[in-house]
Amino acid sequence: MTSTNFDPRILKAPHPVPGAPDNWKRFLSFNTDAKVIGIQYIATSLLFLLVGGLLAMIVRGELITPPADLVDPTVYNGLYTMHGTVMLFLFLFPVLNGLNNLLIPTMIGAPDMAFPRLNAAAFWLVPVFAVLLMASFFIPGGPAQAGWWSYPPMSIQNPLGHFINGEQLWLLAVALSGISSIFGAINFVTTIVRMRAPGMGFFKMPLYCWTAWGAQTIQLIGLPALTGGAIMLLFDLSFGTSFFRPEGGGDPVLYQHFFWFYSHPAVYVMVLPVFGIFSEVFTCYARKPLFGYKFVALASFGIVFLSLIVWVHHMFYTGTPNWMRILFMFTTMTIAVPTGVKVFAWVATLWGGKLRLTTPMLFCLGGLLNFIFAGITGVMLGTVPIDIHVGNTYFVVAHFHYVIFNAIVLGVFAAVYHWFPKFTGHMYYEGLGKLHFVLTFVGCTLNWLPLHWAGLLGMPRRVASYDPEFAIWNVIASIGAFILGVAAIPFILNMVSSWARGPKSPPNPWGAIGLEWLLPSPPPAENFEDDVPTVINNPYGYGLGEPQVADEDFYIRRAQEA
Amino acid sequence: MTSSDSSLQLNHTPGHVKHSGHNLTGFVIFLCSESIIFLAFFAGFTIFKLTSPEWLPPGVDGLDIKMPLINTIVLVSSSFVAYFAERYLHKGNLWGFRIVWLITMLMGAYFVYGQYVEWSNLEFGLGSGVFGGTFYLLTGFHGLHVITGIGLMGLMLYHSFRPGNYDKGDMGVTAVSLFWHFVDVIWIILFVLIYVWQRY
Ligand code: HEM
Ligand SMILES: [Cu+2]
Numbered sequence: 001m002t003s004t005n006f007d008p009r010i011l012k013a014p015h016p017v018p019g020a021p022d023n024w025k026r027f028l029s030f031n032t033d034a035k036v037i038g039i040q041y042i043a044t045s046l047l048f049l050l051v052g053g054l055l056a057m058i059v060r061g062e063l064i065t066p067p068a069d070l071v072d073p074t075v076y077n078g079l080y081t082m083h084g085t086v087m088l089f090l091f092l093f094p095v096l097n098g099l100n101n102l103l104i105p106t107m108i109g110a111p112d113m114a115f116p117r118l119n120a121a122a123f124w125l126v127p128v129f130a131v132l133l134m135a136s137f138f139i140p141g142g143p144a145q146a147g148w149w150s151y152p153p154m155s156i157q158n159p160l161g162h163f164i165n166g167e168q169l170w171l172l173a174v175a176l177s178g179i180s181s182i183f184g185a186i187n188f189v190t191t192i193v194r195m196r197a198p199g200m201g202f203f204k205m206p207l208y209c210w211t212a213w214g215a216q217t218i219q220l221i222g223l224p225a226l227t228g229g230a231i232m233l234l235f236d237l238s239f240g241t242s243f244f245r246p247e248g249g250g251d252p253v254l255y256q257h258f259f260w261f262y263s264h265p266a267v268y269v270m271v272l273p274v275f276g277i278f279s280e281v282f283t284c285y286a287r288k289p290l291f292g293y294k295f296v297a298l299a300s301f302g303i304v305f306l307s308l309i310v311w312v313h314h315m316f317y318t319g320t321p322n323w324m325r326i327l328f329m330f331t332t333m334t335i336a337v338p339t340g341v342k343v344f345a346w347v348a349t350l351w352g353g354k355l356r357l358t359t360p361m362l363f364c365l366g367g368l369l370n371f372i373f374a375g376i377t378g379v380m381l382g383t384v385p386i387d388i389h390v391g392n393t394y395f396v397v398a399h400f401h402y403v404i405f406n407a408i409v410l411g412v413f414a415a416v417y418h419w420f421p422k423f424t425g426h427m428y429y430e431g432l433g434k435l436h437f438v439l440t441f442v443g444c445t446l447n448w449l450p451l452h453w454a455g456l457l458g459m460p461r462r463v464a465s466y467d468p469e470f471a472i473w474n475v476i477a478s479i480g481a482f483i484l485g486v487a488a489i490p491f492i493l494n495m496v497s498s499w500a501r502g503p504k505s506p507p508n509p510w511g512a513i514g515l516e517w518l519l520p521s522p523p524p525a526e527n528f529e530d531d532v533p534t535v536i537n538n539p540y541g542y543g544l545g546e547p548q549v550a551d552e553d554f555y556i557r558r559a560q561e562a
Numbered sequence: 563m564t565s566s567d568s569s570l571q572l573n574h575t576p577g578h579v580k581h582s583g584h585n586l587t588g589f590v591i592f593l594c595s596e597s598i599i600f601l602a603f604f605a606g607f608t609i610f611k612l613t614s615p616e617w618l619p620p621g622v623d624g625l626d627i628k629m630p631l632i633n634t635i636v637l638v639s640s641s642f643v644a645y646f647a648e649r650y651l652h653k654g655n656l657w658g659f660r661i662v663w664l665i666t667m668l669m670g671a672y673f674v675y676g677q678y679v680e681w682s683n684l685e686f687g688l689g690s691g692v693f694g695g696t697f698y699l700l701t702g703f704h705g706l707h708v709i710t711g712i713g714l715m716g717l718m719l720y721h722s723f724r725p726g727n728y729d730k731g732d733m734g735v736t737a738v739s740l741f742w743h744f745v746d747v748i749w750i751i752l753f754v755l756i757y758v759w760q761r762y
Contacts, residue, residue, distance in 0.1 A: 114584040182595055190588045220595040228602030232699065241688055243606070249614050249691045258602060291614035 030124065032116035033525055034101045034456035035423060037123050041098030042416070044126055046495075048090035051134075053485060056085035060447075060481040063474050068464035076464035077145035078137075078166070085133065085170065086149030089177045089268075092408065094126050096273050097184050099415055099551040100212050103422050104188060106516035107206045109197030109533060112528040114190040122183035129176035136169040144170035147462060149259055152244035152252045156236045160285060163238065171234045178227050185219040188212060197515065197528075199550075206514055207290070207297060208540045211276030214300040215269045217413060221308060222262035226248045229258025260311035268307040271371075271403065274411030275342055278364050281414055282346050283540045284512045285361040287354030290540040302338035305538075310335060313382050325384045332382035335411025336375070343372060358510075359433030363414035366441045370406035374399060377452065384408040392462075394473075398448045406444045412438070413491075420498070421505030425522040428502060432494040446480025500541075507559035513548050514539045518555040520562035589737045593744050600748050602649040603700055609757055610692045619690040625697075625756050626680075634753050637708075640669035641746040644739045651732055656722065659735075663719055666742070670712045677705050700752055707745045714738045 026036055027043070059079050060072040071079065101119070106110055113119045136143040143166040146155035155167050192213045196205065233255060235241040242248025244255045283290050290296060312320060312328035346368060357363065377399040380386050390396065413436070420428050451459075454473035459466055466474070508517040515535070519527060533549035541548060549555065611617060618624065644666045650658035681701075686694045718735050721727050 115588055117590075182592075186588050186595070189591055190584050194584045194587055220591060221598060224595055224598035225602045228599045228606070231703075232606065232695075235688075235695065235699065239688060241692075241699075243610075243692060243695050249610075249616060250612070250695075251613065254606060254609060258606075409721050 001261065004528070030120050032112070032120050034105050034113045035523065037119055038101030039423065040056040040123055041094045041101060041126070045091045045094035045098060048086055049131065050433050051490065052083055052086035052091055053488065055079055055086065056481060056506065057485050059083060062464055064478040066466050066468045066471055071464065073464045074145065077141070077462070079145045080462060081145055081147050082133070082137070082143050085144070088131070088148065090126070090130055091176065092230070092270050093177065093181060096215075097122070097141065097269065099273065099412075100184070100188050102419060103208055104191055104212060106519060106523055106527055107209055107514060108192065108195060108200060109528050110191055111529065112193035113187045114195060115187050119187050120181050122180045122187070125176050125180035129173040131178070132169050132176070133173040136166040139164060139166065140352055141165055146213065149263065150233065152233065152255050155233060156244065158237060168234065168238055171230055171237070175227060175230055178223050181219050181223055188216045188218040188221065189337070197532045197535050203294060203297065204535050204538045207279035208273065208276035210297045210300045211272040214304045217304055218265040218307060218422050220271050222265045225258055226262035229255055242443050253315070253319060256315050257311070259284065260314045263313040264314060264561065265307040267403065268303055270408050272303065274367065274408050275300070277411045277415045278346055278368060280514070281364045281418055282349050283542055284510055285356040285358060286350050288349050288353045288540045289542055291348035292341070293538055293540055295341055297346045299338035299341045303335065305465055306331065306335045310476050313387070316384050316387045329382060334381065335380060339375065343368070343375070348466045358419035359428070359430060359437055360414040362434065362437045363410045363417065366437065367407045367410035367414065370402055370444070374402035374407060390455055392460060393455040394451045394459045394461055398451035398455055398459050398554060401448045406448065408536045410440065418510070421509050421525070422516055422521050424499050425505055426498050427505050427509060428498040428500035432490045435534040436490045436494065439483055439490070442478045443487055445484030447484060448480070450476045507556070513541060515549070516560055518552070520559045524562070528557060585733050586737060595742070596746070603696070603703065603756060604664065604751060607696045607700060608697055611759070614692055615692070617693055619686050619693055622686050622690070622693070624760050625757055629676060629680050630753060630757050633673050634674065636669050636676070637673045637746055637749055640666050641743050643669065644742050646734060648739050651735055660719060660722055663674065663715060667712050667715045667719070670708055670715070674705060674708055674712070677701065697756060700756065704748055704752055705743070707748070711738070711742050711745050713739060
């Protein structure tokens, strides 16, 4: 493409949102700019990663010795329930919505989300339900104790008889979180479907957007079912109905159906965006095109579809009829196909590439390795006889933490590092980043690998005391957990100091392909404003010499001169 | 491809006003999602009715169908009335729109009133087994939607008096009448499940 020395378009200065304070205070205000909201989400959720992590440290501290000596068993029930809830609803969902806010508009060349005010409202619900949930620590009877899945009859017992109780606050918080997620999902899907740059057909769209789209579709289909179940549970708890009370003609298993119809796919709400992150990061640091781009893209929706028809595998051991078990065992196995397509594509992409082992690449490689391992234990759990044997043991706990922490959270860290220069305008410190990676990888492996054995030997989950024969596994696990606690220090140090004083970042420090890298770092309020590039290729042309957009030189120069 | 035409417009209109055209897309997505809550309740109702050992609470032998039937007729016809109101608006007959729109609202209000009368004459409550629970849950949750719909229609009526209100199109009215049809369809399913099915 031709580019003369003087291009008048370059002179147009980016204009900020009128009336928005342009300093750090905007992060504390009802701001409608997706890039501000994205950082609000991410900062808030990382704070709650610390809270959830602290709860986990207490839990692991209790489990380092066989008897229940640190906290008593009721308190222990509250601790793991709140740990799980905080991690899912206050850390993982918000952090992913934060990434969506930063990445979706910039990756597709939109100026903002489709509904900026709805977007801000969705974010500001997070602190509201966070306060509700945290308040439950301070009321008589303490927080909810029925586990993160809140099964009746445990969850509708209300032993103290107060109208306001921990379980009720828990349900309200989860309901508000659902509303916030639905607001978010409507926004993300509309933005992706309606606001892509000229020329960006679906098969020229970055994979992060594909996976986010799939994930948000699950939210739209699944969350309302959980909301329906949660409303009924709240009525049982507080208004005297008996939907799930067997003594009143109700059926507690029905709740489990509502719950898992959403909560199995919810795993894919969390893991799909991380698949997207893997695809972006592997191609960038292996400098190779993504192997089988179209199949990887389509596999996202294969996963969405299948994830909606496997939920009963969580109920194999709770009185499910045999025909249903076999049916859902079969559907569960099929999900290995689209997932396998993706894993195969990543491995093929990495194969023979010249890998640049930056911090985000290390996190993604570690995450992929762990994900493959978790996939194997997952298939084991999907097999009815194995699940009946190890269901409700530490094997399950180890499996799902391998997915959720060792793969998903590692992927999230990778994304935070990879796009940190883009959205803060500063480089992070590579040394601290690598230290963070090493501590995290060692910590998470020590923490959950040994627990598989404890589970296979029969150690039950959700207990404060256990048989001394399991002690050795638990000591190793607790040491791993404390290493993870220490890993937070280099991470926080890195984020705070590099944002405050880190070297300035160029527009494209990694030589990456993607519309977001054609913007200045940090991007102006309206991203490309009036000059949205026309997309001509898919974003993974590494080493092929194909520009992603028409007139690419102009955009590169404009970003550099901003 | 829808993407390119909408994005081309993006290039030439400044600021955040440019994407108001996506409102309807967003609203339709919302309605699809909302319908799944009802689907969950319907599924719950069906399972309870099929499996519950004692369905009707003691002393209750079914629901009277006459009053709800009248209500059904009123609500279903109000959907058609809303459609005519929209037609008037498209033809630029503002007063025609306002009057017919108001009639829709009144029919909705009649429905809520009918529901209230029915509720106050029932001899069972929310706590009367799964029958009572699901009955009040379903009709109550649907009733909330009817009330919301009337509120939204009122808002649209109020907006219609604002000068220049339709300069950017009448997306709001389209969305609200879509909502009203949605509430209507949900009611039909609900009516069949709760009132018609009990006879068989
Ligand atoms: C900081 C590292 C972490 C440690 C040391 C840790 C440790 C634990 C432990 C010991 C349990 C109790 C298991 C049981 O008895 O059933 C647990 C449960 C759980 N954790 Fe973690 N965890 C960590 C991070 C996470 C993360 C990042 C998530 C999700 C985003 C998560 C989600 C859960 C959930 C959902 C439960 C189940 C709670 C329940 O049984 O109701 N954890 N965790
Ligand atoms: Cu599952």
